[in-house]
Amino acid sequence: MPFMTTTADRILQDALGLSEQERAEMATRLIESLDARDSEAAGVQEAWAAEIERRCAALDAGTTGTTAWNDVRRQIEAEILRK
Numbered sequence: 001m002p003f004m005t006t007t008a009d010r011i012l013q014d015a016l017g018l019s020e021q022e023r024a025e026m027a028t029r030l031i032e033s034l035d036a037r038d039s040e041a042a043g044v045q046e047a048w049a050a051e052i053e054r055r056c057a058a059l060d061a062g063t064t065g066t067t068a069w070n071d072v073r074r075q076i077e078a079e080i081l082r083k
Helices: 006-014 020-034 038-062 071-083
Strands: none
Touching: 020 071
């Protein structure tokens, strides 16, 4: 990635060697570090937390399912190519 420094690239390569759970935690913390700290951002963060809880509950209850990323990507690409 041309916009990344050597240090950032080295950190990325190290991070990619972590477990899935560790990478998810790192991604969450990095994204949180980019969030604005004003009250509107806090409201958005609370709304996302509530949505995540709702979706997890639906998965646990068996009222919804998941779709593999490769399938979603193919659907998106097909839709883009139709336009």
